[in-house]
Amino acid sequence: MSRHCDPNDIALKSFFLGPQAENAELVTHIFHRIVERWVKWRQTRFCEDGRAISAEDKATPEYRADLKKIDSMVEELMHRFESEVPKFSPRYIGHMFSEISLPALFGHCISLLHNPNNVSAEASRVGIKIEQEAIDELLTMCGYDPNVGTGHFTSGGTVANFESAVRAKWRMSRWLSIACIAKKQGLWNGTYFEAANLGWSQHRNLRDQIDFSEENSTESDYFNLSPTHASRRLAAELGDYKDPVLLIPGHRHYSWEKIAVLLGYGKENLVPVDLDQHGTASVSDLNRKIDWCQNEGRPIAMIVSILGTTEMGLIDPIHDIQNLIDQYNMTHDLFIWHHIDAAYGGFFCSLKDSHDFVDEKFKRDLNSVRSANSLTVDPHKLGYVPYACGAFLVKDKQENQIPTQQTPYIDFDENDSGHFTLEGSRSAAGATATWLTAKTIGLNEAGYGRILRRTIEAGRLLRLALEENIPNVHIPTSADTNILCFCVGKSGESLTAVNERTQRIFDRFSPYKDNDFYVSKTEIDLQLYSAFLEANFPDWFPNKDSARLTLIRVCLMNPFFTSTEPNVRYPTVFAKSLAQFLRDSQRQ
Numbered sequence: 001m002s003r004h005c006d007p008n009d010i011a012l013k014s015f016f017l018g019p020q021a022e023n024a025e026l027v028t029h030i031f032h033r034i035v036e037r038w039v040k041w042r043q044t045r046f047c048e049d050g051r052a053i054s055a056e057d058k059a060t061p062e063y064r065a066d067l068k069k070i071d072s073m074v075e076e077l078m079h080r081f082e083s084e085v086p087k088f089s090p091r092y093i094g095h096m097f098s099e100i101s102l103p104a105l106f107g108h109c110i111s112l113l114h115n116p117n118n119v120s121a122e123a124s125r126v127g128i129k130i131e132q133e134a135i136d137e138l139l140t141m142c143g144y145d146p147n148v149g150t151g152h153f154t155s156g157g158t159v160a161n162f163e164s165a166v167r168a169k170w171r172m173s174r175w176l177s178i179a180c181i182a183k184k185q186g187l188w189n190g191t192y193f194e195a196a197n198l199g200w201s202q203h204r205n206l207r208d209q210i211d212f213s214e215e216n217s218t219e220s221d222y223f224n225l226s227p228t229h230a231s232r233r234l235a236a237e238l239g240d241y242k243d244p245v246l247l248i249p250g251h252r253h254y255s256w257e258k259i260a261v262l263l264g265y266g267k268e269n270l271v272p273v274d275l276d277q278h279g280t281a282s283v284s285d286l287n288r289k290i291d292w293c294q295n296e297g298r299p300i301a302m303i304v305s306i307l308g309t310t311e312m313g314l315i316d317p318i319h320d321i322q323n324l325i326d327q328y329n330m331t332h333d334l335f336i337w338h339h340i341d342a343a344y345g346g347f348f349c350s351l352k353d354s355h356d357f358v359d360e361k362f363k364r365d366l367n368s369v370r371s372a373n374s375l376t377v378d379p380h381k382l383g384y385v386p387y388a389c390g391a392f393l394v395k396d397k398q399e400n401q402i403p404t405q406q407t408p409y410i411d412f413d414e415n416d417s418g419h420f421t422l423e424g425s426r427s428a429a430g431a432t433a434t435w436l437t438a439k440t441i442g443l444n445e446a447g448y449g450r451i452l453r454r455t456i457e458a459g460r461l462l463r464l465a466l467e468e469n470i471p472n473v474h475i476p477t478s479a480d481t482n483i484l485c486f487c488v489g490k491s492g493e494s495l496t497a498v499n500e501r502t503q504r505i506f507d508r509f510s511p512y513k514d515n516d517f518y519v520s521k522t523e524i525d526l527q528l529y530s531a532f533l534e535a536n537f538p539d540w541f542p543n544k545d546s547a548r549l550t551l552i553r554v555c556l557m558n559p560f561f562t563s564t565e566p567n568v569r570y571p572t573v574f575a576k577s578l579a580q581f582l583r584d585s586q587r588q
């Protein structure tokens with residue numbers, strides 16, 4: 001007898017191979033066709049050239065010996081990968097990866113077979129067009145206008161974040177440069193701080209007035225100068241030079257440290273924004289810090305908000321942050337680059353028009369993304385696309401153009417994004433995977449939205465199962481999305497003891513060996529998260545003998561974690577398995 005399921009779920013079931021390879025037939029059929037087409041592509045191209053490998057060649061002992069070697073090593077490689085972390089299973093609830101979708105897998109493989117290099121159209125006739133179409137799909141999903149915005153695929157979120165910081169830096173250097181000349185010619189009399197956040201309209205205004213025929217009145221390229229050289233010149237020309245700062249919440253991804261260091265800002269100028277009771281960026285602290293920058297004359301290189309924090313999947317108050325930035329723009333004429341690091345949460349934007357599910361704050365924040373200057377989104381996280389696939393989006397094409405290195409041997413077309421990417425050679429596989437995903441599943445409420453809703457629901461179900469089965473479990477209530485963090489401990493117990501217990505739970509469900517479930521863990525700073533911890537754990541008073549709290553972290557990305565068709569109910573089975581472990585370890 002067939003078991004019934006929600007018609008909503010049926011479509012979803014064709015998008016993945018399934019935990020038991022339920023869609024094996026479909027996958028085999030399509031892969032077979034992909035290879036067949038690929039082979040035919042070759043056979044019908046330059047076929048009058050004749051064959052380079054003959055039937056006689058294939059009969060030689062050397063040929064046969066090589067073939068045997070390839071055959072056996074393929075076998076060995078496949079065998080070795082059988083010990084890989086089984087990320088496809090609903091029992092894997094550790095890091096931000098899980099199943100890959102079938103359209104993404106097919107798209108990725110089709111691209112691999114043709115091996116385009118998206119550095120330029122010369123190396124990728126089709127791949128580049130697919131990339132632009134996929135970028136348009138991502139722009140639309142996030143609320144940007146694809147006629148105005150643009151972007152490109154990267155190897156991941158780290159590089160996409162770098163792309164944003166480079167653009168913010170380039171924009172600032174253009175503004176500083178024009179202000180310097182205008183000041184020299186007596187056309188403008190602002191401060192160094194004002195010059196750094198000048199805005200394009202004033203930039204244009206000054207450019208129109210400047211007499212470029214005057215001696216030494218060419219724009220300086222601060223972007224290309226060493227930080228020492230640039231700062232000396234700026235100090236001489238605008239006076240009172242002080243280092244710019246990056247205002248980024250304390251729960252940021254560690255890529256921002258690399259960015260601060262490698263772009264020459266210095267780690268000390270990465271100023272963390274405090275976290276509020278929701279564990280997200282405090283708008284009042286951000287306000288204080290912008291004021292502080294203004295009073296100190298420290299230009300703001302960029303403000304970053306996070307849509308889906310790496311640790312807990314939390315969403316910064318993007319709407320309120322954007323409002324604050326807009327206010328400074330209106331009252332102080334400040335133009336500050338706002339970047340959204342949505343490496344994890346970007347795909348939640350597919351739910352931005354949802355009427356019946358997303359809570360109001362969540363929805364407002366998703367709909368404010370479109371006002372930010374740029375955004376990072378990783379299809380290789382919540383897009384269920386194979387590695388390596390990230391994307392950088394920018395609201396306004398004009399702000400995407402950074403000074404480019406010209407190379408005589410690449411025939412760049414003016415539309416090629418290869419001019420403006422930090423990476424050189426780039427695979428088209430990520431773009432193609434995302435393209436096929438967008439064209440089949442759809443980057444909207446009815447497509448991805450449906451999958452992501454399930455994952456959020458999975459978080460709720462697991463929370464209930466844990467609360468029912470684990471005495472003294474502590475799960476923050478303000479978890480927004482599909483990541484759950486928790487620990488187990490009694491009031492009065494020392495944090496060291498709680499952390500040791502969390503470590504034991506991690507060891508029990510660690511991905512280093514075969515297990516029934518796999519989780520990940522993280523450690524949060526008590527001071528950074530103090531308001532959050534107080535608001536979330538009002539009845540838990542541990543003895544704070546440690547400055548950090550270790551938490552088990554589960555990412556509920558697998559679309560089948562809440563399926564009712566298999567013989568196991570994963571949320572309950574996991575909670576019971578954990579409860580059993582805790583009972584056993586208590587007895588010892």
Ligand SMILES: *Cc1c(COP(=O)(O)O)cnc(C)c1O
Nearest residue numbers: 156157158253310341343344378
């Ligand atoms: C994962 C993540 C990144 C980095 O992305 P990679 O693809 O691992 O380079 C950046 N920011 C956030 C918020 C992330 O979750």
